[in-house]
Amino acid sequence: MMTGYRRAAVGLAALVAVTLGWGSTVRATVVNESEPNDFAAQANEIAVGDTVRATFSSTGDADWFVFEWDSTKMYYLTSIENAQGVAPDLQLFYESDTTQNILTTSVAGRNGQNNFRLSGYVPARSGRYYAKIVNAGTAAGGYRLRLVGGRTLTELQVHEPDNDYVAALRHHGLDTNGDTLVAAIYPNNDVDIYWFQATAGQTVRVFTCPVLDLDIRDTDTFMELLDPLGRVIAQNDDRGNEATSSGPRNNTFSAIEKVIPANGRYYVRVRCYYNEDAGTGPINENRPGTGEYGISLWLGTPPPKPMAFEKRPYLQNVKEDGITIMWETTQPADSKVEYGPDTTYGQVVYDSSLVKIHEVRIKGLDPQTTYHYRVLSDTLVSPDATFRTAIYVSTPFRFTVWGDSRTDTASHGRVVRQMVRWHPDIAVNTGDVVTNGDVYQQWSDEFFSPAWPLMRNTPVYVSIGNHEGNAHWFYDFFSFPPPEDYFSFNYGNAHFIILDTNKPYYPGSAQYNWLDADLKSPERRKATWTFVFFHHPPWSQQWDSPGYSGESGVRRDLVPLLEREPHVDFVFNGHTHDYERGLHNGVYYIITGGGGAALDRVKTGDWPHIAIWLSQYHFCVVDVNGNDLVFQAVSVHGTLLDSLHLHKSASGVVASQGSPATPTTFGIKKAYPNPFQGKTRLTLQLPAAGTADVLVTDVLGRVVRHLKARATTSGVTHVFWDGRDQAGRLVPAGVYFAVARWHGRQSVVKMLRIE
DSSP states (O other), rough: OOOEEEEOOOTTTTTOOOTTTSSSSSOOEEEEEEOOSSGGGGGOOOTTTTTEEEESTTTEEEEEEEEEEOTEEEEEEEESOOOTTTEEEEEEEEBTTSSSSSOSOOTTTTTTTTEEEEEEEOOOOOEEEEEEEEEEEESSSSEEEEEEEHHHHHTTTTTTOOHHHHHTTTTOOOSSEEEEEEEEEEEEEEEEEEEEETTOOOOEEEEEEOTOOOOOSSEEEEEEEOOTOOEEEEEOOOOOOEETTTTEEEEOSSSSEEEOOOSEEEEEEEESSOGGGGGGOSSSSSOOOOEEEEEEEEEOOOOOOOOOOEEEEEEEEOOOEEEEEEEEEEEEEEEEEESSSSSTTOOOEEEEEEEEEEEEEOOSSTTTTTEEEEEEEEEEEOOOOEEOOOOOOOHHHHHHHHOOSOOOHHHHHHHHHHHHHTTSSSEOOSOOOSSSOOOOHIIIIIIIIHHHHTTTOOOOOOOOOGTTTOOHHHHHHOOTTSSSSSSEETTEEEEEEEOOTSSSSSSSSSSHHHHHHHTHHHHTTSSSEEEEEEESOOSSSBBBTTTTTSHHHHIIIIHHTTTTSOOEEEEEESSSSSSSEETTTTTTEEEEEEHHHHOOOOOOOOOOOOOEESSSSSEEEEEETTTTTEEEETTTSEEEEEEEEEEEEEEEEEOOOTTTTTTOEEEEEEEEEESSSEEEEEEEEEEESSEEEEEEETTTTTTTEEEEEESSSSSSEEEEOOOOOSSSOOSSSSEEEEEEEETEEEEEEEEEEOO
């Protein structure tokens, strides 16, 4: 619902410390926590507009705060800027009972970087409320508590109704000059509809953004652009990752950029992402259905950007006699590549066509040869870089694999920098390189910028993920063999297959028939090794949202094809944000989804053939030398997580003598019985003799019991939990997690204790 308040155009910056049209003033004050405040009776008094500097003295420490809330107003209570290892969690109490938490769900971790977020909250009754902030993390340290909002529901509903097209037309259309309109979604399942007139060929840029005293995660909007017939022609959920004072965080507001296809009246529909009518419920404190936002629309021809590299030069589709070099400029320009055996270059490929996305194919090269190159467009000249053409069949080579690199650009950048140190000949990403493939800017911010140190000297291939959404940008920015989302190629003595599990792959589909033929092809038959890459894994051991343990369709349709003799050697997947390795019917299945997205840590699968699963940012390294192969999983810190040494002979593939594959295996295999009443047995696989710590935690991450699993040799060991805490008291029935830790590695299993 719209308000009557407008401000000048602000882009994506929040409007702060302004006076609203109805007389309220946004208050912004930074105050310090006053200790002791460990109990409700010692609670610090705070007010709307306060940001409190606070400190946890230990893990499990609790700080109490008290404030006045009005049942006719909307509020936001969040934690920000927490120290490393600190994880604030919120419990909320009404003044009449400071023992009964009135929140029905946990809001921990919703604000990024282990911070909590209670947003768009309208209290059930007026009065004094107590906030108990508990440190559910692993270390002591500081954080900030932020209380904002306080605008009345009457103010927020001044321009209702606008929930349908007829009602929307009674209001003035959106300004098309970039002015920002302050708005709000209330009550739950509310939808706001706006309209504007546009002409074919115009570019519309419309976005929601934080306004007044709000933050980039205070409201989770979902926005759609509809044509004059009411058909959705574009949509967006989140704007993507942004740098903030709390570290990289996902901006949960929305943005759409679209070229208008025809003259007419267009509509913008805004709702909260969590909307039961749209099928994204249920709504609760963890999944809020209300919140304030600003909406801004710009229509016309964007002002020109100065000539610069939007995406610096990167390598694609290498062959023994050629390679593709791509880059993007902010303005249309010509395309020129200079190349040669040294920095004098000496050879040129030139295209006078004025384009922004440049794609130059260099042909007639010598196999297994290093060349220097640089690109020139208009006045731009790139720094010198090198590439090597594809190798001879008999030459040893190395490739790296990583995936799910979206969202956290800092972690993605660290993974890439570690990969560069290994000097791979080629690299493959298993997909989800951006949060939303339709958002142009994310391709630079989340993928090409952090990956450029690798891509400038190493050809990179990508198997498309679900977050790319089959967006045209995928096909614009990459140059792969047709049809580009699934294809194959040979490198050295290996055959590489890239698949698209977003598109049909069932028997009889175009992709299935192509794969069936490719596996029988002469190119595949003359290769010693076969590697397959696609995004969705057939099996998955971990997933933070319950219910996912892999793709049943992949298990049903693709796995039998890949395991058909002569079966492929390795299958690499992403989607699950961790590292996993399993062996099934002679095929090694690797999940390498630790490239930058938030890690999955909850064990949801129980696949006996998966030997190892780790929640760590990482990448994989594969060295091929004739019939010998060395596989390694390497952490973002450069430490070895897992490895395999394989040798292929006429009788099959066997592990070399002394293979570290078994010694590096670690994890909780299962809890049995589960659910349980008396006690449950935890089965662990330890990589060597020693002791593993097993922490039993509640759903808030608080440690209730510390166990030890000991083994005199590598292999399986057991430890029992009797349902009691460290003091010997029986814990309440509910969900608990067993977290096993071994020399920096971690494995988690979910347990349910029943009465």
